[in-house]
Amino acid sequence: TIGKLEPSYVIRKFLDAQRIHNLTAYLQALHLQSLANADHTTLLLNCYTKLKDSAHLEEFIKASVDEVHFDVEIAIKVLRQAGYHSHALYLAEKHAHHEWYLKIQLEDIKNFQEALRYIGRLPFPQIESNMKCYGKILMYHVPNETTQLLKDLCTNFAQHEGGKKANPEEFIPIFANNPCELKNFLEHMIQVQNDSPQGVYDTLLELRLQNWAHERDPQARQQLQNDVMTLLKSGRFKNVFDKALVLCQMHNFQKGVLYLYEQGKLFQQIMHYHMQNNQYQEVIEACKQYGEQESSLWEQALGYFARKEEDCKEHIATVLKHIESKNLMPPLLG
The missing domain is CATH 1.25.40 (Serine Threonine Protein Phosphatase 5, Tetratricopeptide repeat)
Structure with missing residues (x-):
């Protein structure tokens, strides 16, 4: 038929x-x-x-x-x-x-493991697009293996000529519910590729600050503080100074705030910070450290201590002695 x-x-x-x-x-x-x-x-x-x-x-x-x-x-x-x-x-x-x-x-x-294995064998552009599409579900079920594939994808992808690299910033949303894996991924990126996009550094700074803020163990907290400071001193935040400063302020990371004030030559803010926190000795130290560049700091310190109700005679004497020796204030009219 x-x-x-x-x-x-x-x-x-x-x-x-x-x-x-x-x-x-x-x-x-x-x-x-x-x-x-x-x-x-x-x-x-x-x-x-x-x-x-x-x-x-x-x-x-x-x-x-x-x-x-x-x-x-x-x-x-x-x-x-x-x-x-x-x-x-x-x-x-x-x-x-x-x-x-x-x-x-x-x-x-x-079978998430098998799906990930399959993606890893595809040509570079298809790995990239499939990880953007399925990355979140794979991260949920096989986080370690998914993180490793993303590391490979964003550094030098060995299987492909020319060492193609994906942009790590584009994969950060995949780690939304996996902060530990995200930290691992970002730290790998800056270690292997110190010219990583700014978003990598910004996100890592935020993560380290969060970890520091939530850590209760003094020793671990100190290490986390050192990690944050190392990142701030990497030179990668010069063009996003304000963003780094806001992040440090949000997490009440004093050391970072003061470091960034100093880098930005914001000496008035350093003084104001110590005054707000009633850190008398630090006010004097700030005057000594930055007074050469901004002499009005000594006058501000004098006014600050004079307004204090508690006994600040010792600090006032120190400030006055410096003002007189440097002739920083005009003599009062008789």
């Missing part, structure tokens, strides 16, 4: 008579003669799955590329819908339908 009768007529006859075996044979013949359309492929695969005819199903999908007489994507969809996930995966991998392969692994089988 092939070539003489319309396939739709023959199919309808077989369906009406519930002759599934005859229908299957007819559909197979249509495919062999490359006369099948997408609907015929769907119907044939449904026949195989309904008959649980795994042998013919495997023979059909495992045909060599030259012998494929059907729409691969349609076949993948039908098999997936029928629950034949391994068969659908086979087709997706064989015919490089990466998106379908990953959908089935991640959404149906939930």
